[in-house]
Amino acid sequence: YYTRSIPCSPAHCCNDVPVSLPPAGTQFQYLVVEKKGAKQNVGVIQLNRPKALNALCDGLMNEMNQALDFFEKDPDVGAIVITGSEKAFAAGADIKEMQNRTFQECYGGSFLAHWNRVSLVRKPVIAAVNGYAPRMFLGKYCTMVNFCVIVSASSRQTQMPVLTGNCGSLNILFMQRANGKCLSQSSRINSIQTLAPSLQLWLWSFLGVESAYSEAEKKKDRPWGSEGGGGIRAYPLQPPAVSTPSPLP
């Protein structure tokens, strides 16, 4: 759980008595939540459900929202990092929990609506990804990572190319700043290429394109993320020329 061991800030004076944030006694079953860094100003949320490869069950996502609330309100926290374990960032939605739910339940009950909290945090949220992260980056069912700002790190075990997530994620930040909307995947990708090319280049150079590009993807010699329908390539220097689809025969 999370303890506060740094000196008081004016906004949070505790008269030298250690303060626990979130409120003392808050225990997380599925997360390790702590503040890190020399200035203790980075809120770190580590997914901690190893037996299920950090699959995102309701309990985990509720705790995630709680932790995000705490960090967003904490004036000492400048940025939030969400990370997993070495083997898995997260195995996506908890499919065991989902398997018996009917369409009506999901649709009527706003299934997964509480997953959006991370996209509303008004501080940078960085997803530090290692290991398995199926369906976390691309496709119809974009999950948590797509609502974060930057996805860093890479791993051969990551099933989706890491950089793909970076583009979508950073772009969401951009679009949130611009108009508060999360656009469709292709719009996001297009817009970052047209509206924020320098930001994109900066991000790519920051992350090191080559190191984020898995050997497996290299061998396939195809656009990153094409499996998920995104069709994204690494364009370290120039955005792609817009191609017109060939007419149907």
Ligand SMILES: C=CC(=O)SCCNC(=O)CCNC(=O)[C@H](O)C(C)(C)COP(=O)(O)OP(=O)(O)OC[C@H]1O[C@@H](n2cnc3c(N)ncnc32)[C@H](O)[C@@H]1OP(=O)(O)O
């Ligand atoms: C919003 C929509 C989505 O996110 S849909 C995407 C849902 N995710 C998936 O479909 C991934 C499913 N998992 C896998 O394909 C594999 O687990 C793997 C490739 C990620 C890893 O394979 P590995 O062989 O290394 O591990 P296990 O398959 O043995 O898994 C260990 C343990 O974790 C449980 N588990 C894994 N993924 C999930 C999940 N998404 N939901 C619930 N539980 C999951 C798995 O059942 C094993 O537990 P056990 O008690 O031994 O059955």
